[in-house]
Each structure stands twice: as C-alpha cells, then as structure tokens.
Amino acid sequence: MDRREFLKHAALSGLVAPGDALAAARPAGPVVNDVSTLNPVAVAAEARPRTTEEVRAALRNRPGAVSIGGGRFSMGGQIAAPDSLHLDMRAMNQVVAFDPEERVVRVQAGMTWRDLQDVIDPHDLSVQIMQSYANFTVAGSVSVNCHGRYVGRGPLVNSVRAVQIVTAGGDVLELTRSDESELFGAIFGGYGGLGVLTEIELELDANGRLERVVEEVSLEEYPDYFRTRIAANDRVLLHNANLLPSDSRKLRAISWIVTDKPLTVTDRLIPRNLDYSRFQNVIWAVTELPGGHRLREGMEQELLEAEAVVWRNHEASLDTASLEPRTRAFSTYLLQEYFIPVENCVSYVRAMTRVLNGQDVEAVNISVRHSPADARSLLTWAPVEVFSLVLYYKQRTTRRASRKVGIWTRELIDAALARGGRYYLPYRLHATQQQFERAYPEHPRFARLKARIDPGGRFQNLLLSKYLK
Numbered sequence: 001m002d003r004r005e006f007l008k009h010a011a012l013s014g015l016v017a018p019g020d021a022l023a024a025a026r027p028a029g030p031v032v033n034d035v036s037t038l039n040p041v042a043v044a045a046e047a048r049p050r051t052t053e054e055v056r057a058a059l060r061n062r063p064g065a066v067s068i069g070g071g072r073f074s075m076g077g078q079i080a081a082p083d084s085l086h087l088d089m090r091a092m093n094q095v096v097a098f099d100p101e102e103r104v105v106r107v108q109a110g111m112t113w114r115d116l117q118d119v120i121d122p123h124d125l126s127v128q129i130m131q132s133y134a135n136f137t138v139a140g141s142v143s144v145n146c147h148g149r150y151v152g153r154g155p156l157v158n159s160v161r162a163v164q165i166v167t168a169g170g171d172v173l174e175l176t177r178s179d180e181s182e183l184f185g186a187i188f189g190g191y192g193g194l195g196v197l198t199e200i201e202l203e204l205d206a207n208g209r210l211e212r213v214v215e216e217v218s219l220e221e222y223p224d225y226f227r228t229r230i231a232a233n234d235r236v237l238l239h240n241a242n243l244l245p246s247d248s249r250k251l252r253a254i255s256w257i258v259t260d261k262p263l264t265v266t267d268r269l270i271p272r273n274l275d276y277s278r279f280q281n282v283i284w285a286v287t288e289l290p291g292g293h294r295l296r297e298g299m300e301q302e303l304l305e306a307e308a309v310v311w312r313n314h315e316a317s318l319d320t321a322s323l324e325p326r327t328r329a330f331s332t333y334l335l336q337e338y339f340i341p342v343e344n345c346v347s348y349v350r351a352m353t354r355v356l357n358g359q360d361v362e363a364v365n366i367s368v369r370h371s372p373a374d375a376r377s378l379l380t381w382a383p384v385e386v387f388s389l390v391l392y393y394k395q396r397t398t399r400r401a402s403r404k405v406g407i408w409t410r411e412l413i414d415a416a417l418a419r420g421g422r423y424y425l426p427y428r429l430h431a432t433q434q435q436f437e438r439a440y441p442e443h444p445r446f447a448r449l450k451a452r453i454d455p456g457g458r459f460q461n462l463l464l465s466k467y468l469k
C-alpha cells in the first residue's frame with residue numbers, strides 16, 4: 001500500500017492507533033511502520049546506506065533528527081521519529097571478515113541472522129546467541145540486547161566481541177568487549193540512541209545435531225526442574241517451556257539436547273519462502289473458534305511427540321512468516337516480555353494469569369525462558385538471574401483496543417516491578433514514565449552518556465522521546 005492509500009485507509013477506517021494522527025497531519029514524505037502495523041510515523045526522508053562511509057555521508061548531508069531501522073520487528077515506534085532522516089540499514093548486509101578456524105565473523109549491521117547462517121553453515125558453524133527466529137538484523141538484535149533459548153548464555157552482549165558505530169558528529173568508533181567501556185555496554189539495549197551501528201564482530205559455535213525432548217512439569221516444580229535437569233545438564237543446548245492454555249498450573253518443557261543420533265530432518269537450514277498457509281489457518285482457528293486453544297494443544301502435543309533430530313542451524317533458522325496472519329488489517333499479533341527474579345517466577349505466573357483471565361486477553365501463547373544475570377549492558381533487563389515470561393497475544397487494530405491493552409499491560413508491569421522484575425523495551429509503549437524509571441533505574445546514566453556522545457540529541461525514536469527525554 002502506498003502512502004496515499006495508507007492515509008485514506010487509516011482515515012476511513014479509524015483503524016490505526018497511535019502515531020496515525022501524526023502521519024495523517026503531514027502531507028509529504030515517506031511513512032515508516034513496523035511489523036505490528038500500529039506505529040506509522042511520517043519521516044522527512046529515507047536513506048539506504050550500503051557502507052560505513054555512506055552512513056557518514058547521510059549524517060553529514062542532512063542535519064537534524066535521525067532514526068534507524070533494521071528488520072522492523074520492534075513494535076512501538078523504536079525505529080522512527082517524526083520528521084527525521086530514517087536510515088534503513090537493511091542494504092548493509094554483507095560479511096566483512098570471516099575466520100572459520102577462530103570461529104569469529106564480522107558483519108555489516110543490517111545483515112539478518114538467516115543471511116549469516118547461509119555463510120557459516122557450510123563451515124559447520126552456528127550463531128552463538130540469537131532470538132528463536134532468524135529474520136532479525138544483527139544490529140537490531142544488539143540494540144535490544146536480544147536473547148534466545150540458549151541455556152546459560154543470557155543476552156547477545158555475551159557473544160559480541162566488538163562493534164563499530166558512527167556518532168552524530170560522523171566519527172567512526174571501534175568498541176570492544178574487552179575494553180569494558182561504558183559506551184560498549186550502553187549500545188546493547190541502547191535502541192539506536194547513541195550512534196549508528198555499522199559493523200558487529202560475533203563469536204560463533206560449532207553446529208551439531210540436537211534431539212527434542214518434551215516433558216510436562218507443574219508450575220510449582222518448574223524452577224527446581226530447571227535447576228536440576230536443565231541448567232545442570234551441559235548437553236541441553238536450547239530450552240523453553242510453554243504454559244498449557246487449558247491449565248496454567250502446568251508447563252510443557254521443550255529441550256533440544258546434543259546427540260549423535262540419525263537425523264529425522266536432513267535439511268541443514270529451514271528453506272526460505274516456504275508456504276505457511278496451513279499455519280495461518282491454525283492461527284486463525286486458535287484465536288477465532290470456540291475451543292480453539294484446546295485444538296492447538298492437541299495438535300501441538302501430536303507434533304511434539306514425534307521424534308525430532310535436527311541440525312542446530314535448522315532449529316535456529318525458524319522464519320517469522322510461520323507466525324504471520326493472513327492480514328493485520330483488523331487485528332494484529334504482538335509480544336510482551338517480563339523478566340522476573342527466579343525465586344518470584346511462580347508467583348508472577350499466577351499474577352499474570354489472573355490479569356489475563358480477568359481482562360479477557362486473547363493470549364495465544366505464554367512461554368518461559370531463563371537468563372543468568374547480565375552485568376555487561378547498561379540498560380540491562382537481567383540485573384539478577386531471571387526467568388522470562390513471553391506473552392504472544394492478539395488485539396484489534398482500533399484505538400479502543402489499544403487503550404484496553406494499555407490497562408492490562410500496566411497491571412502486568414506493576415506485578416513485575418512488585419517482584420523485583422523488569423519488562424522488555426522493544427514492544428508497545430504502554431508503560432508510564434514512572435514504571436519505566438522503576439524498571440530501568442540506570443536510565444540517568446544512559447541519558448548522561450547520550451548527552452555526551454550525541455549532544456544535539458540527533459538520534460531519536462518514539463521510545464527514546466517518550467522515556468529518555
């Protein structure tokens with residue numbers, strides 16, 4: 001849909017929530033939006049740099065606010081600011097240097113994990129830490145300090161050796177983990193507020209075979225189960241546990257364990273552009289039909305009971321297209337994530353279930369993961385060892401629906417804060433300023449650093465302007 005059609009559609013239907021008035025008020029310039037479709041922002045101009053030099057030239061040639069986008073999977077306007085120059089980083093997608101012996105690769109910022117897997121898989125190497133899906137850009141992942149299902153590994157900062165950034169003034173800085181500089185730590189979870197990431201150097205792991213093991217565990221037993229059966233077993237590489245929709249006192253724990261058994265799937269990577277229309281029918285049925293959740297539970301059980309031995313890279317190359325509904329015009333799917341100190345996890349899940357049931361939330365899935373404490377990043381989401389609760393939900397695209405989601409989201413954030421927890425920042429901006437400041441008490445240090453390195457406040461987006469003014 002072009003901009004004219006988009007504005008007409010938005011105006012006629014009243015569908016689009018925040019940011020739409022902003023977009024509709026401005027007649028010229030491109031509109032930047034993210035996967036949720038809820039955050040259209042009219043920017044002044046867009047550039048698609050291919051090299052660090054082109055990033056510098058773009059900053060030099062146009063003064064004023066700059067916003068930065070990668071794969072555009074964040075969901076609250078983290079990629080755009082009104083009237084800014086928008087840097088679309090996806091054309092910076094090349095490998096800069098690769099040493100398979102040393103297991104180190106240096107990539108341009110806009111390369112996706114899936115693109116990188118094509119390069120490293122023939123050398124039997126894997127990305128060390130990444131999300132569950134492979135469509136995200138490396139710099140977008142650094143900027144949120146993503147994590148995945150990798151047991152004991154924590155956030156992405158733990159696998160990055162060095163980053164190159166271009167500052168607001170056009171300087172090119174090389175920052176390394178071993179320097180332990182404040183700026184290096186602030187880039188992770190810095191949401192593009194400090195500079196443009198142009199290159200990233202990553203440590204890699206060996207690829208290998210993994211076998212899926214599925215067990216049902218009660219919620220009360222889960223922390224102990226995780227400690228004794230998962231964390232203590234160094235053959236478990238990936239792990240998460242899903243709350244059963246029919247009974248939130250039970251979890252289905254899914255682990256991928258190192259094995260030398262014969263493969264049941266021989267593809268080394270999940271092919272691109274697969275047809276996921278069957279998945280789309282299932283997503284629709286689960287959320288729209290009476291008893292849909294039970295239907296899914298039955299289907300999932302059948303699927304998970306089947307024997308599976310796959311390459312690590314195969315399980316790491318899941319495609320977000322498999323989650324994509326047929327249309328996001330009337331309703332859209334979003335994520336939230338809460339990081340709760342291990343000892344408070346069970347009580348948080350109970351509180352979360354109460355809020356979701358009490359407010360009739362269309363929760364599609366709730367998944368639990370684990371992370372050790374992270375002392376490297378400044379705006380860390382794991383100041384202590386945590387379990388994380390990932391909520392995938394559906395909402396209508398109206399303003400009214402967004403207001404309602406805002407109410408229960410703030411309740412979930414309060415419940416997390418009351419238990420010493422934090423919430424994840426790449427999602428919708430429902431938190432109050434006070435909630436943000438309680439969740440991220442390091443914010444004044446981040447603001448001071450930003451004032452030093454970006455004194456004109458050029459790097460902007462809706463997250464930064466709402467909470468880190």
Ligand SMILES: Cc1cc2nc3c(=O)[nH]c(=O)nc-3n(C[C@H](O)[C@H](O)[C@H](O)COP(=O)(O)OP(=O)(O)OC[C@H]3O[C@@H](n4cnc5c(N)ncnc54)[C@H](O)[C@@H]3O)c2cc1C
Pocket residue numbers: 035067068069070071072073074075078079089109110130131132133135136137138139140141143144145146147148190191192193195196197198320323335426461
């Ligand atoms: C279906 C789905 C599954 C997800 N699963 C997980 C998961 O398992 N674990 C997890 O941790 N997160 C998960 N996420 C969240 C995801 O990690 C973030 O939204 C991440 O930012 C996506 O990367 P991106 O390339 O789309 O970044 P974008 O959304 O494009 O950008 C995110 C932020 O990074 C900044 N940025 C991007 N490129 C640069 C650059 N070159 N220089 C400076 N700043 C830059 C942007 O300004 C923005 O603030 C998931 C999201 C979705 C939609």
